Amino acid sequence: xxxxxxxxxxxxxxxxxxxxxxxxxxxxxxxxxxxxxxxxxxxxxxxxxxxxxxxxxxxxxxxxxxxxxxxxxxxxxxxxxxxxxxxxxxxxxxxxxxxxxxxxxxxxxxxxxxxxxxxxxxxxxxxxxxxxxxxxxxxxxxxxxxxxxxxxxxxxxxxxxxxxxxxxxxxxxxxxxxxxxxxxxxxxxxxxxxxxxxxxxxxxxxxxxxxxxxxxxxxxxxxxxxxxxxxxxxxxxxxxxxxxxxxxxxxxxxxxxxxxxxxxxxxxxxxxxxxxxxxxxxxxxxxxxxxxxxxxxxxxxxxxxxxxxxxxxxxxxxxxxxxxxxxxxxxxxxxxxxxxxxxxxxxxxxxxxxxxxxxxxxxxxxxxxxxxxxxxxxxxxxxxxxxxxxxxxxxxxxxx
Numbered sequence: 001x002x003x004x005x006x007x008x009x010x011x012x013x014x015x016x017x018x019x020x021x022x023x024x025x026x027x028x029x030x031x032x033x034x035x036x037x038x039x040x041x042x043x044x045x046x047x048x049x050x051x052x053x054x055x056x057x058x059x060x061x062x063x064x065x066x067x068x069x070x071x072x073x074x075x076x077x078x079x080x081x082x083x084x085x086x087x088x089x090x091x092x093x094x095x096x097x098x099x100x101x102x103x104x105x106x107x108x109x110x111x112x113x114x115x116x117x118x119x120x121x122x123x124x125x126x127x128x129x130x131x132x133x134x135x136x137x138x139x140x141x142x143x144x145x146x147x148x149x150x151x152x153x154x155x156x157x158x159x160x161x162x163x164x165x166x167x168x169x170x171x172x173x174x175x176x177x178x179x180x181x182x183x184x185x186x187x188x189x190x191x192x193x194x195x196x197x198x199x200x201x202x203x204x205x206x207x208x209x210x211x212x213x214x215x216x217x218x219x220x221x222x223x224x225x226x227x228x229x230x231x232x233x234x235x236x237x238x239x240x241x242x243x244x245x246x247x248x249x250x251x252x253x254x255x256x257x258x259x260x261x262x263x264x265x266x267x268x269x270x271x272x273x274x275x276x277x278x279x280x281x282x283x284x285x286x287x288x289x290x291x292x293x294x295x296x297x298x299x300x301x302x303x304x305x306x307x308x309x310x311x312x313x314x315x316x317x318x319x320x321x322x323x324x325x326x327x328x329x330x331x332x333x334x335x336x337x338x339x340x341x342x343x344x345x346x347x348x349x350x351x352x353x354x355x356x357x358x359x360x361x362x363x364x365x366x367x368x369x370x371x372x373x374x375x376x377x378x379x380x381x382x383x384x385x386x387x388x389x390x391x392x393x394x395x396x397x398x399x400x
Contacts, residue, residue: 019051019053020050020052021053021087021089021090021092022053022091023058023092024096025057025096025105026096026098026119027058027065027068030146031059032072034094034146035054035057035072035074036342037342038349039072039073041349041350041353044331045350048350049356054074055074055087056069056074056077056089056090057069057077057078058077061079062077084105085109085112090114091114093109095117095119099122099200099204100124100191100197103123107135110139110141115141116132116141116143116144117143117146117352119145120147120375121204121208122145122373124200126376126377126379126380133368133373136369142355143362143368144348144352144362144368145366147208147209147212147213148345148348149209149280149295150367151345151351152298152344153299153322153326153327154298154300154319155293156327156365157301157327158293158301159216160327161291162218162284162286165288166288166289167284167286167288167305168286169287169288171285171287172265172284172285173214173259173265173283173284174266174282175210175267175268176268176269176281177207177280178206178273178276178279179271179277179278179279180271180272180277182201182272183273183274185232188236189236190238192204192205193245194247195248195249199249200250200379201247201250202253202270203228203249203269203382203383204249207269207382210269210282211379214259214265214267215371215374215375217282218261219259220259220397221259221378222258222260223381223391223392224256224392224394225391226255227254227255227386228250229252229253231251232247232251252268252272253382253386254267255267260396267382278295280296281293289306290303291304299321299339300320300321301318303316303317303319304316322338322339328347348366371397374396374397377395377397381393381394
């Protein structure tokens with residue numbers, strides 16, 4: 001054994017009962033985001049509720065997943081998710097794979113007694129999401145869906161204002177999530193473009209985010225009317241670029257909704273909003289105030305509060321949500337030092353690990369599988385409303 005340099009003392013290691021073994025399925029976009037969050041957690045939340053131990057990551061392609069394991073700090077990797085589920089060192093199963101790989105592995109992990117964290121959309125259908133919710137509840141494990149925009153400080157601050165009654169009675173919400181990319185007709189066809197395969201496009205990728213934010217802010221959506229459009233009707237096959245296949249999922253949807261509270265709203269998502277990169281914006285109007293949030297300026301909240309004794313100076317203000325008194329911000333930098341999109345995942349995993357450590361639920365601040373199910377129930381009602389041209393009611397979430 002090598003002799004350590006004089007004066008050097010090894011850093012203490014966390015006790016075994018303070019560790020939580022992480023097993024992750026999927027190593028691309030969301031796999032990187034979640035891995036970064038686990039690694040950054042102890043830097044800003046010290047001591048962490050539980051110390052993440054990056055046990056194993058899983059993907060189909062051995063070379064790629066081996067590289068991901070090395071980059072993301074995992075001890076090793078699997079190429080079959082069943083081995084990941086069977087690994088006794090893993091306490092938390094984190095599913096970052098695409099939606100077609102959500103239901104079966106996550107249900108198996110819950111049945112194996114592992115806590116489960118799954119990216120959105122929770123499944124390809126509300127029925128599969130319901131199965132996942134039931135499995136997690138039956139197993140008695142914690143379950144959370146990756147609706148990370150609930151963990152933007154400005155979003156949480158706005159919700160706190162609404163709950164405290166600062167905006168008064170809420171009358172309306174207008175939300176849109178706009179991206180480009182789908183406007184390029186040379187982008188290849190994938191399962192997302194085929195409704196028969198359970199694919200979603202704008203609705204499942206972007207729409208579920210704004211559906212969840214709408215429910216988070218205003219409560220349950222009771223009914224919907226909607227229209228959808230497929231603007232790029234054919235796309236080339238990935239391996240046969242000269243062969244085109246018909247697209248049957250939406251490039252864009254627009255929905256009007258009525259909340260159980262009586263408030264009205266509009267929801268829109270588009271993958272063909274040329275020039276828009278990641279434009280997630282919503283406005284909420286109430287009897288005593290209004291607010292606007294835009295993800296591309298996520299440290300800010302536009303706010304109007306009606307103050308009866310200050311009519312001469314009332315007006316819209318831009319609040320920089322970086323004070324330590326603001327939600328979720330106390331563990332970050334000095335005030336005025338902004339954070340970014342990736343930090344929402346640090347908040348998210350901290351919340352989950354705290355719930356596991358204290359044996360409490362993750363809701364209502366985080367989305368449970370019940371919320372993931374309900375987002376898909378609303379999405380399916382939007383599709384049915386668009387297909388039939390009729391108003392569709394949305395039952396409240398229930399395991400029954």
